Each structure stands twice: as structure tokens, then as C-alpha cells.
Amino acid sequence: MKVLIYNEGFHDSEPAVKAIYPNGIHGRIAEMFTEDGHEVVIATVETVEEVFTEELVKSADLICWWGHVKHHLVPDAVAERVQNAVLGGCGFIALHSAHLSKPFKRLMGTACTLRWRDDDRERIWVTAPSHPIAQGIPESFELESEEMYGEYFDIPTPDEIVFMGWFAGGELFRSGCTFTRGLGKIFYFQPGHETFPSLNNEYVTRIIKNAGAWACKKAPADTPICIHASESPESLRK
Amino acid sequence: MKVLIYNEGFHDSEPAVKAIYPNGIHGRIAEMFTEDGHEVVIATVETVEEVFTEELVKSADLICWWGHVKHHLVPDAVAERVQNAVLGGCGFIALHSAHLSKPFKRLMGTACTLRWRDDDRERIWVTAPSHPIAQGIPESFELESEEMYGEYFDIPTPDEIVFMGWFAGGELFRSGCTFTRGLGKIFYFQPGHETFPSLNNEYVTRIIKNAGAWACKKAPADTPICIHASESPESLRK
Amino acid sequence: MKVLIYNEGFHDSEPAVKAIYPNGIHGRIAEMFTEDGHEVVIATVETVEEVFTEELVKSADLICWWGHVKHHLVPDAVAERVQNAVLGGCGFIALHSAHLSKPFKRLMGTACTLRWRDDDRERIWVTAPSHPIAQGIPESFELESEEMYGEYFDIPTPDEIVFMGWFAGGELFRSGCTFTRGLGKIFYFQPGHETFPSLNNEYVTRIIKNAGAWACKKAPADTPICIHASESPESLRK
Amino acid sequence: MKVLIYNEGFHDSEPAVKAIYPNGIHGRIAEMFTEDGHEVVIATVETVEEVFTEELVKSADLICWWGHVKHHLVPDAVAERVQNAVLGGCGFIALHSAHLSKPFKRLMGTACTLRWRDDDRERIWVTAPSHPIAQGIPESFELESEEMYGEYFDIPTPDEIVFMGWFAGGELFRSGCTFTRGLGKIFYFQPGHETFPSLNNEYVTRIIKNAGAWACKKAPADTPICIHASESPESLRK
Numbered sequence A, B, C, D: 001m002k003v004l005i006y007n008e009g010f011h012d013s014e015p016a017v018k019a020i021y022p023n024g025i026h027g028r029i030a031e032m033f034t035e036d037g038h039e040v041v042i043a044t045v046e047t048v049e050e051v052f053t054e055e056l057v058k059s060a061d062l063i064c065w066w067g068h069v070k071h072h073l074v075p076d077a078v079a080e081r082v083q084n085a086v087l088g089g090c091g092f093i094a095l096h097s098a099h100l101s102k103p104f105k106r107l108m109g110t111a112c113t114l115r116w117r118d119d120d121r122e123r124i125w126v127t128a129p130s131h132p133i134a135q136g137i138p139e140s141f142e143l144e145s146e147e148m149y150g151e152y153f154d155i156p157t158p159d160e161i162v163f164m165g166w167f168a169g170g171e172l173f174r175s176g177c178t179f180t181r182g183l184g185k186i187f188y189f190q191p192g193h194e195t196f197p198s199l200n201n202e203y204v205t206r207i208i209k210n211a212g213a214w215a216c217k218k219a220p221a222d223t224p225i226c227i228h229a230s231e232s233p234e235s236l237r238k
Helices: A015-020 A024-034 A054-059 A076-087 A096-100 A102-108 A202-215 B015-020 B024-034 B054-059 B076-087 B096-100 B102-108 B202-215 C015-020 C024-034 C054-058 C076-087 C096-100 C102-108 C202-215 D015-020 D024-034 D054-059 D076-087 D096-100 D102-108 D202-215
Strands: A002-007 A039-043 A062-066 A091-095 A115-126 A140-150 A160-167 A172-181 A184-189 B002-007 B039-043 B062-066 B091-095 B115-126 B140-150 B160-167 B172-181 B184-189 C002-007 C039-043 C062-066 C091-095 C115-126 C140-150 C160-167 C172-181 C184-189 D002-007 D039-043 D062-066 D091-095 D115-126 D140-150 D160-167 D172-181 D184-189
Touching: A002 A024, A002 A054, A024 A039, A024 A062, A024 A202, A054 A076, A062 A076, A062 A096, A062 A102, A062 A202, A076 A091, A076 A102, A076 A184, A091 A096, A091 A102, A091 A202, A096 A102, A096 A184, A102 A172, A102 A184, A140 A160, A140 A172, A160 B160, A184 A202, B002 B024, B002 B054, B024 B039, B024 B062, B024 B202, B054 B076, B062 B076, B062 B096, B062 B102, B062 B202, B076 B091, B076 B102, B076 B184, B091 B096, B091 B102, B091 B202, B096 B102, B096 B184, B102 B172, B102 B184, B140 B160, B140 B172, B184 B202, C002 C024, C024 C039, C024 C062, C024 C202, C054 C076, C062 C076, C062 C096, C062 C102, C062 C202, C076 C091, C076 C102, C076 C184, C091 C096, C091 C102, C091 C202, C096 C102, C096 C184, C102 C172, C102 C184, C140 C160, C140 C172, C160 D160, C184 C202, D002 D024, D002 D054, D024 D039, D024 D062, D024 D202, D054 D076, D062 D076, D062 D096, D062 D102, D062 D202, D076 D091, D076 D102, D076 D184, D091 D096, D091 D102, D091 D202, D096 D102, D096 D184, D102 D172, D102 D184, D140 D160, D140 D172, D184 D202
Parallel strands: A002 A039, A002 A062, A062 A091, A091 A184, B002 B039, B002 B062, B062 B091, B091 B184, C002 C039, C002 C062, C062 C091, C091 C184, D002 D039, D002 D062, D062 D091, D091 D184
Antiparallel strands: A115 A140, A115 A160, A160 A172, A172 A184, B115 B140, B115 B160, B160 B172, B172 B184, C115 C140, C115 C160, C160 C172, C172 C184, D115 D140, D115 D160, D160 D172, D172 D184
8 A cells, every 4th residue: 555644844853742753753654554564655844745746646545644833835736636636535544733734624625623722631432333443442542641622623524433532621522533535535533743642652553554444545446436537527427 | 392201200209309300300301391381291100101192192292201220111112102203203302311211222223322420520512513402502511410421322323413521530422412213303412310400400401492492393294205104115105 | 584696697698598597597596585585695707706795705694506617717715705604604505516616616525526418307306304405395306307417426425315316317316415514504406407497396496495494594692602713723712 | 254144935935036046035145155155044034033043143243134024923032133233243234125124123213114116127326436335336237127115215314325226117215225333234235126136136246245245243352342242331341
């Protein structure tokens, strides 16, 4: 599977972040996929236009997106490219603050706003125990420190809410949500703030790997309906 | 609107319950509807077979159900009668421990089990702010004491999750859920333990009133499709 | 209720269209709302930028959109304005070929493509008989001539499929679909081709009126959560 | 995978049926699974109580159900056994007239009625092209003769509508629907009338095989949450 990883790369040189993710957030995410033998291509906000070419994005099986404060610097053309790839069947994992990223907002159609607060203890609960993304995850697990993300989370009703997050300060959140858009599968997952080691947590890691396996593009030969390559719906007629 | 209220009536003579609900849990629920001018008929586990006749249940616009430890004493025939009324368009509100009541379980098809603990502080969050049942409710409100109900709540995916409950002890719950079954609208709402004054809370009261208005049966003349009176699907043909 | 009606106005001077809709497609839709006492503001592709000002769109309760071959001429700023109004609670009805309009595509996040053919006999079936939009509609009704729209319709899973369309030539379609986005309610409805008198049909008319009543913005005082006016999610904190 | 197949076995000795399914409907379904190396256990209405023991049903990975006019003769205890197995994670495929079978009705909670007519030409359309059950199926295919099943089909809103059926006589139907109940996955599929060779059709066969692979129980070791073995929700607490 060919995995594209976007991390804006803005926080990664801060000492607090470097201490947790010495190879950057993208480096940590890349590890999750390379250690299972997948091919990985990485881009940051400075390289994304050049690296995530039309051709590369079209060939991807899975795109994993982490962004925070530089969403506006991602070119619209790249966002559209990613959106089209997802509609064509490419998987998409939006991590943490990627809820406000351009590709995610385009795919959702809503403002994707939420409530937030700096640092809190989170407990994540499984709310769809038979879902492939929840396999191997206990009924709940804790993250000692995470950024609080709370409701109301302005997203369309998800296909399935696989995880919900409880925060000690009094909030809760639909932390792990799936969506289908076109031929593509999308997973939003809330943990992953840059100053906390959530992406090193064994369950968070397992969830991201599960989500990759669940969302990744299936062999195109199996899908006789090609709905996005066509300008004219008429061409779909047999 | 004609409202049928079932309360098993087992706890209502206990001093702790009487202190909060001097007219019984059914009395408190009845008040919510009579003060808005609706007709109310009440039954307890001892009278339900006699009071909730086939004819009465068929004529109801809304059925509100509270039960706890005497679910098994409700005759199957009554449960079936209620289920059929709901499928035919009657609204149904299942309060608190009615998640294990016979009519609710029949309508859901699942075990409807959940996690629970005696007494905890709850904060209820609105997660579908434009839903009619959420009108007039702030983005969150607290109940100082409620029985904790936690995930995994074994129900089919709700049409909408209007409220979620956060508990100080670390759990969370899909506290206010809507379902459509046949022509009927169903609302499950988690607060309402017999030893806590939740049903006196202004927001809980508003939510139950909103739910009644949302779920109540619409004028049958407006619904040309009568799908449940018929034994044979063939009779549906024009 | 303040209703904004967009009709691109390109076909309306063609004799075949004028014979059916002498006051234009917008004129026919406007009638449906003015005869019930609602305020109506109309725009075409030539006037939409000027007429659908930020202020007007923000104040709308319902926006009704008909477009066909001039979608690309609607300014992005207007499309964004409409999208934001819907997310803030304004109702949105997308008629017929508005499936490819900018506001609808932005709200869906998908390509919204479909299969089509010129002229066919359609029978529309009610598939959610208790839905407010289906009230007063028989279990099925026929349109002697409509443009065939067929599956696969590339939209996110609707909240409810209220109507499905059957076409004599062998296709079928999810013809009447509801969606919730932000605080707004959306209804897509397939009939309404410019050269056929569908918008004069009594049931089509009733459905559009029902949809307007169902989708229209509710009094803002009832909605304490204002999620879209805010730049910073932090401002949502009490 | 251990597959239990129920066919009531009432029609199978009729010449018209025998000509199409010489080994019975159960025999044809069994073939689909044995040719892929799965273990199969078969029961008819006369043997189901004895064959589908508590122990056997609990150990099943998939249950495939075909019934028509003898639904009422299936013991309630067997229906409950099957329902519990599904809630515990066993897959369930309900074929054709199994829409009125006891296990399916218990799992749905609705009347499951529909419109029907004897013999018609059907075209089945894919409406969820990325779903695993649709893999290898063209955008549409025809069955020259099938029993017409039409809307309104009184079921809860499916998780996904994978296929819709068009009938030459003017009806349409949600022909292939998925549901999740408890830990179990359910697929209802409309073709399969006893006097037509639909179960010999290559696409129908592929769909049933796909559905089996999609619905079959996953290894229990992967699912730490055991919600149905417990009488008391309290026992779920760690």
C-alpha cells in the first residue's frame, strides 16, 4: 500500500515536540506504516505542492493528514487533488487538528469547529466494538495528557462513531468517526497533539494501523464503476 | 394528544423516592403533559394488562415508559400491543432504565445492555443542536446526582444522538437517542433514576416535553400508507 | 418566512420552457411560497452576485436553488455565502439539476454525479411514509415525462431517503433525500426539468411546500449554540 | 468458517422447484460455501429444533436463512437462539422471503412487510459501489424472472443500501441492505424465489459469497468486550 503522509512541520523543531517525536510527527506516523512494509511519501507545508503531485496523489492508497496552524498555506489545488483522490477510492485519515484542514473540510461540507482547551486527562471508550478499527482495543484506555476537544463538533452525522473521548474537565467528544465519500473511506481521530506522546501510545498506534487497513484503496479491477474520471455522466451508460 | 404513561410503581412507596416524587414517578411525568392540556392515562405493573387494552393503546398518540426491576412482569401481549402501536405511528419515550423494558427491546432487536454505577455527577451535552428535542436547552447542563449509565450501550445506530452524558467517574453515554420504527418515532433518554430529582429538573422536563411534541402520532388522514393493519402485503396494492 | 429563490434563468426564454412556465421556473417556484404568504426574493445567474448579498443571505429562512448549465458562472463567494447560511440554520432545497450546483456540491463534499437520459416516464415512491415531507403524498405517483436521473448518485448517505424514483427505461434513483449540515436542513429533489411540467404537478408542489416548512430556519432565540459566528472555538466556552 | 443454512424445505419437492434446484434450495446455498472450503450444517423446518442446538448456533460464524410459508412453525426458542448468536457476533444473511422470518423480524423490531407480485423482470443496481458486498458486481444486472418485492419495505433505516431493485411493472425496492445489531452483521438480499433460478445466477452467487465473507464472525480473541454473555451489566466493569 502506498501511503502519503502530510504533516505541516511547523511545530516539529520546538524542543517540547522534538523531545517526544525526534523524527517529527510525520516521522512517527511514517514508522507505523513502514514497519508493516508499506511505501511512504512525506510532505510538509513547504513541500506539499511539489511533492503531492496530481500523479502521486492519484496513485495513493491512503493519505494521512496532520495539520494545525498552517492550514491556510496548503494550496487549494492540493486540497482539491486530495479530495478527488478520496472520492476516487483513496483512504483518508485526519488526525487531531486536521479537523480544520482544507481536505477534511471540503469532504465534510461543514465548519468542523469544536470546543477546545489546552491539557486534560482523556479516557477513550469503544462505542462500536465490532468495527474493524476497534479490533485489539480494550473497552477503554487513558491518555494522561491530551488537548481537550469537546462537543458540539460540527460534522455531518458519521457512518459510525467508533470511539468517544471523555475528558476529566467535563467535556466529551466523538473522537473516532468514519465517513464514506464517493468510493473513499475516511476516519477522523482526535488524539495526537504535538506536545503530548499520544502517537506513541500502543492503542493509538493500533487504531491508526487498523484505520489504514480499513480505509486503504481496494484494487481498482474490483470496482467496475468509475464515476469520477468522467466529465459527462452520459459516458457512464453502457 | 392522548398520552399513556407506564411506571412500574415498585419504588414509589419507598421514603427516598416519595420525598422526591410525592405523586409517584408516573405522577411527575403525568404533570408534564397535563399542564400542557394533554389527556393522560396511567398504568403500573399491577394494572397495565387491564388498563393498556388493545383499544386504548391503538388510540394513543404517545406512550411514555418508565420501568426498572419488574420488566419481566409486563405481559408479552402488552409489550406486543405497544410495539404494534409504535410501528403504526404512536410516539414512544423510554426513560432511564426502560432500556431493558420489553417494548424497547422488541423495537430495538438488541440486548440493550449498558454499564452502570450507583451515583455520580452528570453533565449532559447537546450533540444535535438543531434537533427539535434540543430546542431551549443550553449547550450543556448538570445533574448533581444521577445513576451512571456508560458505554458500550448495545443499541442499533440511532437516527440522531441528540444528547451525550458525561459522568465524573470517567464514563460517557449516548444519553438521548432517536429512532424511527415503522411509522413511529422513538426517543430514549437516560436521566430519571428514582432516588434522584432529575425529573424535576427544568431542562429534563423541557426535553421530555419536546420529545413528546416531536414523537406524537400525526393525524392518520395525512398518511395514506397503512402498512401495519394488513396481514397480507398484497392488500397494499392499489 | 423569507425565501430566496435562485434560478439561473438561461432556459426560461426558450419557447418550450415558456409554454410550461410563462413566468419562468423561478416564477413558478415563487408562486408556491407567495401563495402561502411567504416573502420571496429572486435571483438569476446574471443578478445573483448583486441580489444575494451577504446581508440578505444571512437573513434568509430558506433558499431554493435551480440551476443547470450555468453553475460555473455563480461566483464562489456567493456559493460560500449560501453554504455558510445553511450551516447557520437556513434551509436549502436543491431542485433537479442543482445536484451539480456549487452550493450543493460544497455541502455534500462529493462529486454529486449521476446517470441521465433525456425523457422518460417516472413513478415516484414514498420510502419514508412518516416523514413530514411525505405528508399528503400517495404511496406512489407518476410523472409522464421527466429527465431520467439514475444511480449511482454520488452523494453521502442521506439522513433519510423520503422518495425513490422508478423510470420506465430501467433505472431508479434516490429522488428525495434529506441531509443535516451544521444547523441547516437540506432536501434534494430530483423532478423539475425545464421542458416538462413537473413543477406544476400537485404532488411535486406539495412536496416542495412540505420541504420548505420542514427545512426553514427556526427562531434563533431557541438555539443557544451559535457555532458559526465564531472565529475561535474557544469563544464557545461558557 | 462454520455456516448454518436454514431452508424450510417446503417447496423443494415441487417439480418446478426441483427442476431448478435438484438438491433443494439449501443444497444450492450449501454449494456456494462448501466449494470455498467452508463447513456447512443444514436444517429444514422439520429438523431445525433438533439440529440448531444452543451449542451449534453459538459456535456458528454465519447463519443463512431462507423461509417462506412456514415461518410460524420455527420454534420461538430457535429464533431467540439465532438472534442471540447474531448479537454475539455471528453473521446473518436473510434471503428473499426471510424478511418475514422470526429471527429477522426480532432483529429488526419492525413488521418487515412489503409489496409483492408474482413474476416480473428485475434489474439490480449497485448503490454503494465501494462496499465489500458489491465487489465484482457490474453497475447493474438483470434477472429475467423474479418475484416483485416493492416499497414501502417496513425496515429500520439500513446502515447501507448496497443494491436497489427495479421491476418492469413499475416498482422498486431496497434489495440489498446491511444492518449491525450488537456485534453481528446482517445482510438482507431480495432475490431467490423458489420457482426462479436466481440462486444460480453468477452475480447473485457472488453477492452471497461476498456477504458471507463480510458478515462472518471475527476471531473472538480480537473482541475484548463481551456484552451478551452477562446477565448483569455490572459484570462488565473491569
